[in-house]
Amino acid sequence: MMDFIDALTRYGFLQGALIAGLLTSIGCGVMGSYVVVKRIAFIAGSIAHSVLGGMGIALYMGADPLIGALIAAIIAALLIGGIRLYWKQQEDTLIGALWAIGMAIGVIFIAKTPGYQSDLTSYLFGNILLVPHSSLWFMAGLDVVLLAIVWAYHRQLLAVVFDEEHARLRGIPASFFYLLLLVMVALTVVLLIQVVGLILVLALITLPAAMAGHYVNSLHRMMWLATLIGMLMSFIGLAVSYPTDLPTGPVIVLVTGLAYVLSSLWHHLRRGNA
């Protein structure tokens, strides 16, 4: 452990990785809480995977894959929101289809992109150790946007995730806020892609928030605690992966998953005895 702290003070790439982990924890803690209480993890998963389509097209056109991811994530969120609002009977089939179609488009465009193609794994599994400084600023900017919207509209968002019908009866533009929520989840996905890649995104969105849900009883406390848990897990994951030379993203996910299982057992036992 001391070795890791020592290395952290010396190596810029480790500092960058830690900052990336902390920045993503903010978005995950806040948006993950909405995803968990609204039970839309499957939707978040579909957005995350279909993002590969946008990255592939951007790469093929010689643009920044992150911009492609951002555009694809927002389109996927709006498509899924539209399906849910206007085509509810087929919701899960269509969301599953979008999941696969997005990935297929991405793989095809990446295959057709001339030149060196080792990037695919880093999109799928991320590489937190190679996050450039410009991306850190991009992540911080996304966090600021997410927090500003949540701060301004926390009542409306709570109304929509808690009881959509009641929100509508109170005159809240419920469809708009539901779509806004999905777009914000999409931004969180993009935030996470560089750190853990799009396959592992779902774990970091849902697990810290689900864990926080074991201990607190309001949505805003859930957001705070989930953010702190996410930060701790990123730190531990980085500290474990550095001396063992294991890929960092998957280690962070495993550490978080293990913590979640322990927390669930503890929560279950405590409630059983109460």
Place this chain on the structure above:
Amino acid sequence: MSKPQININNLSYRYGKLKVLEDISMQVNAGEFLGIVGPNAGGKSTLLKLILGLLEPAKGRIEVFDKAPEDSRHRLGYVPQYPNFSRDFPISVEQAVLLGRLNHNKSGWQRWLPGRYSASDKAIVKQALEEVEADNLIDRQLGSLSGGQLQRVLLARALASEPEVLLLDEPTANIDQRLESDIFDLLKSLNDRMTILVVSHDVAFISSYVNRVACVNQTLVCHHTDAIDGDVIHNLYGEDVRMVAHKH
């Protein structure tokens, strides 16, 4: 006589090909306590949702305070039969009832404004909880409440928006029978200041509270407008509804 608060003309509603409501016409006036009764799946809840503008009629027209339901729904309070949220949602009773204060009397662009709850919002929530005798639950988690407590909290959420008309869908279906009359005594006292529409399958029970009954089974089977005392209603409609229930 003043204009009716709710005016329904030749209303029909279909779910797919299934006829749910057919050619319903009725009016509800200020200060009424109207019972909507009928067999299960007879369309009672659908009628409430049409009045609230949650469903679109296939034919006919509904006016609430002389406007389309969507434009008047902020003047209505609604207590659904089943809560639309999961019971383990992390929210306190106070936070849940405060949601009834959202967009109170705000229209158009004002609904888009961000903001916080005011001190008066919190005072009104406290008052609403006192009125339904649930003020001791204010700091409890919603998930820890019994069925009867939850029903009172949902009623408080509707009252917090200071409605002129209160619509309730089977308010006593999920609670202990001995609490049933408590809830209806409460509605009776609320009726002094607001119109009440209550859906129920139990004609005999509600007849001693309401001052008018509408029996709905796809069509409006009976609709008596004269004020009659409880016994008469029971005799008339008890027969009617039994007859309807056997008409398969």
